[in-house]
Amino acid sequence: MTSQSDLPRQYSRSHAEKFRHELFEMLRIPSISADPNYAGEIRRMAEWLASHLGGLGLDNAQVMETAGHPVAYAEWLGAGMDKPTVLVYGHYDVMPAAMEDGWVTPPFEPVEKDGKIYARGATDDKGQFLIHIKALESYLKTQGAAPVNVKILLEGEEEISSPNLTPFIKANLNMLKADVCVISDSSMRIIEEPAITHSLRGMCYLEVEVEGPRQDLHSGFWGGATHNPGLALVEIIGKLYNPDHTIAVPGFYDDVVTLTADERAMLEKVALTEEMFKDATGVPALWGDENYSIRERVSARPTLDINGIWGGWSGPGPKTIIPAKASAKLSSRLVGDQDPDKIFELLKKYIESIAPPAVKVKVRLVAKGNPALIPFDLPEMQAASRAYERGWGYVPVFTRGGGSIPVVADIHNLLQIPVVMMGYGLDTDGLHSPNEHYSLEMFQRGIETAIVYLEELARLPR
Amino acid sequence: MTSQSDLPRQYSRSHAEKFRHELFEMLRIPSISADPNYAGEIRRMAEWLASHLGGLGLDNAQVMETAGHPVAYAEWLGAGMDKPTVLVYGHYDVMPAAMEDGWVTPPFEPVEKDGKIYARGATDDKGQFLIHIKALESYLKTQGAAPVNVKILLEGEEEISSPNLTPFIKANLNMLKADVCVISDSSMRIIEEPAITHSLRGMCYLEVEVEGPRQDLHSGFWGGATHNPGLALVEIIGKLYNPDHTIAVPGFYDDVVTLTADERAMLEKVALTEEMFKDATGVPALWGDENYSIRERVSARPTLDINGIWGGWSGPGPKTIIPAKASAKLSSRLVGDQDPDKIFELLKKYIESIAPPAVKVKVRLVAKGNPALIPFDLPEMQAASRAYERGWGYVPVFTRGGGSIPVVADIHNLLQIPVVMMGYGLDTDGLHSPNEHYSLEMFQRGIETAIVYLEELARLPR
Incomplete structure (x- = not known):
């Protein structure tokens, strides 16, 4: 023919x-x-x-x-x-x-x-x-x-x-x-x-900034009665996740298109074993939502990652300060039909709702993609x-x-x-x-x- | 005379x-x-x-x-x-x-x-x-x-x-x-x-380093199945505190000399009001163990502060990585009869006990003082x-x-x-x-x- x-x-x-x-x-x-x-x-x-x-x-x-x-x-x-x-x-x-x-x-x-x-x-x-x-x-x-x-x-x-x-x-x-x-x-x-x-996957990339005192403080003179901005940031980020490694932000999963049995079967064809994953990355163990396979977790499910975190002294030796600020860059990889603007609003609203009273918190959109x-x-x-x-x-x-x-x-x-x-x-x-x-x-x-x-x-x- | x-x-x-x-x-x-x-x-x-x-x-x-x-x-x-x-x-x-x-x-x-x-x-x-x-x-x-x-x-x-x-x-x-x-x-x-x-107050200054993948990973290719070292660090630090702002490390308060009524009365003479504290530091509200006065919290009680935290990308704009490492400098101000070496061992042992399995955690003493x-x-x-x-x-x-x-x-x-x-x-x-x-x-x-x-x-x- x-x-x-x-x-x-x-x-x-x-x-x-x-x-x-x-x-x-x-x-x-x-x-x-x-x-x-x-x-x-x-x-x-x-x-x-x-x-x-x-x-x-x-x-x-x-x-x-x-x-x-x-x-x-x-x-x-x-x-x-x-x-x-x-x-x-x-x-x-x-x-x-x-x-x-x-x-x-x-x-x-x-x-x-x-x-x-x-x-x-x-x-x-x-x-x-x-x-x-x-x-x-x-x-x-x-x-x-x-x-x-x-x-x-x-x-x-x-x-x-x-x-x-x-x-x-x-x-x-x-x-x-x-x-x-x-x-x-x-x-x-x-x-x-x-x-x-x-x-x-789409993208919702944001920056969270926690402000405490107007400048770095001597941790001896003020430590114990000042909410450390680094700790406040840790508390906020910690509350973004559930113990089962899913994301705790209300409404976050609402628009995630459920995988059909066919889709799951197709993903199974390109399954990543735990050993392959560990070899490729060097991590000692895997992590994530155990209701989904590894391949599903890294492609068909949304994520929330810390891309960067910083505040205070990171040079050599001790510097005994309470940092004035601490910040993190966070990003969600989104899947259909999640909307990056809606996800940003959900994240911002939730973070603001859990922000401790002794600090000020700013949430800013850095980048997005559908x-x-x-x-x-x-x-x-x-x-x-x-x-x-x-x-x-x-x-x-x-x-x-x-x-x-x-x-x-x-x-x-x-x-x-x-x-x-x-x-x-x-x-x-x-x-x-x-x-x-x-x-x-x-x-x-x-x-x-x-x-x-x-x-x-x-x-x-x- | x-x-x-x-x-x-x-x-x-x-x-x-x-x-x-x-x-x-x-x-x-x-x-x-x-x-x-x-x-x-x-x-x-x-x-x-x-x-x-x-x-x-x-x-x-x-x-x-x-x-x-x-x-x-x-x-x-x-x-x-x-x-x-x-x-x-x-x-x-x-x-x-x-x-x-x-x-x-x-x-x-x-x-x-x-x-x-x-x-x-x-x-x-x-x-x-x-x-x-x-x-x-x-x-x-x-x-x-x-x-x-x-x-x-x-x-x-x-x-x-x-x-x-x-x-x-x-x-x-x-x-x-x-x-x-x-x-x-x-x-x-x-x-x-x-x-x-x-x-x-004495001092126990330590550094906690969390290692995950062998190098920074693309958060799109690996996000969802990799425990983010930044998040693991956040989880560890979060568990060092109780909801009432006291320190959750077992044994931490064992050797703290209790304030006598006389001592509390004497500290009351140099009381710091909330307004004075806010004026001096610029913080929007106070924080700490409410069983103690502000002056007691900043002098007679031990603390645990984040002096620095860092990991991943802190430059401008988005960088979509899972950082290979995240670290924090933490320090405790100690009061009599706390021993900095004993406190370091307590902190190290506790941090190691709560370290998530998908990362490696190192705890190192940086400085100490009685x-x-x-x-x-x-x-x-x-x-x-x-x-x-x-x-x-x-x-x-x-x-x-x-x-x-x-x-x-x-x-x-x-x-x-x-x-x-x-x-x-x-x-x-x-x-x-x-x-x-x-x-x-x-x-x-x-x-x-x-x-x-x-x-x-x-x-x-x-």
Whole structure:
């Protein structure tokens, strides 16, 4: 049986060296978003992409301004109005990297070794989003057309929390209108187990500040009659949890979508054993709500963590003060349908209600992001599953990511479309770390899977 | 009625200008013990003192070496074996001081203004210990003899916690042998209420470190199944207290000497009102064990304070980590007969017993000091009271200091003698702060009180 994707897949194999060469070109541009000194490189990267996309025959290929680093955009709408439109999201910016961090080879001079490309951005995210560009190219060069319409949105600020992307999407809703969004910026455990991430946790990050005396006090002169702000903070934080390690804030769990038996069974497939968890983290024992499996706890359930706590003297030796202030940064990872604003109000109200009378307590929102939960039985999700089976060679697992990528919820909510996260990296690729790398085999399999995915999407009933 | 002290008191009045001039000379030497750059000034100060004491006719006047800054020592033993010997302790070192801290006049160029001397060390402790030297001089210059033997021990490391004084005392027990020790290094609330400090709190200072994962973890990938070391620390510290603000560590109060009705009545005389406490500290409300008055809580009862707490991210913005470690510095102010080593063992054992299983906890002793409790009905104490009445003009109060001066307990224990703390400063003198000052009237009254005290001691039955 032949299919529309056979020739494009052959093209992708026969042009593997050209593709790799193009990836190397991209990796040589140090498009570091966090460092203002690299703003010129960021722009050069965006211009390279717009030019490359235009050269492949895409329309409207351009560098578009935002209040920060620009967006590179292009579209191919030749499949016609009766075919679905796919929005491909990726980010061309990278984390900082320098030899002194422990790189074996210069981070912006890509090197191939044992089938892997070593360079900053290889897996996060240049190597991954290029897959979709090369999949589209493979159709256009062999058949002059792809089975679906494709819009490509590449931002330059993902590594600095995408401060200007939501306004950009809001300002360009018509241009970005699509039926499904596909993002390749995640990973799988092993090559034989491709993973579709259908859920990410949201975020409610707050700071609690406890004020006591107007300045640090001599603990000898005032100790015993002054409520120590450090202790008041300890008391407040302690009351946020129940003895069974669940969160004691009234209403906190109200909007948590209950896991179905199917979902629990699916999570069971990617179960984390206690030994694996201990090996990976170094903790002496596990912790958490024992009504849920480890995998459920780290992905499908909301959390409340202390990200930082400070007050008083932390230098060497004794300093006998009652600190004037003590503070903590706390964050909740949220799951569907929890709303970060509502959770912040619940936390703030509860903390204020338990604040001891001999101190003053301030609660401040630091950051927030919506959780994203895409039903995995959506046709676009199932199409992705079939694409992996045909293009990758293995049936994928649907996984819940424990982390937060606020742009996923934003695209889902603003454009009202499902987001399919088809990660083509490996957990061990070392993203954000020295010697980040990317497997050429994953790159090739990714392109073939992306080719098949466009075909599978075209086949969906409309 | 005439007394042996009349002529010396007259001498002290008629030589007030000379005494002030000598104090100014001392204050011009920046004998800062904390800064190694001032080691030469420290030595110059010790040499000035030895020379001055020798010039007054004292014997054995010398600079004596320690492992750190030297001690200045001298003695006058002319009263004979049948008379008591007083050991005067003081410290000639001072806290650092610089104009940029907020001094109005240079800290080592003493200035007299409105009856006060402005200079670093004016009240802490040069102006105070000089009182005893000038009292002895007043006897020697008018009568050729004092009513008791006097030994003068002046150290140069008090402001850096006297690291070498205990070894010095142990090595010179015979030289320092005395019947009573008098220390002037404390203060009174108002000039009409001279204060004899008969109790100081001891100290048990410890550090608690909670270790969880081997490095900071991504709170999204691991949150929900990892016991957050910050939370574990919060749980541990929370369990150290009872809801009524008492300390929950078993055995903690076992050795606390109960306050007698007399003692409570005496503390009532120097009662601190809630308003005074709030004005002085800026706290919105008071806290502590309501079975005791405010004054009792800050001086006669033991405490447990958080001096510092830290772990994870305290910089700006969100950082979504589970910190690998969290730590706290805790200290107990102890009262008689609590033993700092025993208290440390109780705290360590209890903390280890409540340590959650998913973290590792280390408890380390940082510093310790014995409490000092000198019965105020001792003849040497009552003699001091009479000295104030006659020399100062007011009946003094006996107070309990909330702070800790380990040398007091060391002198008391090693030399087996009562320590009488006759402070000649005012609470408002700004010691350790910019624009430290000292009242000339207090200096004069102090010398006359010290003159009378020697006479009162000589009259005690032996």
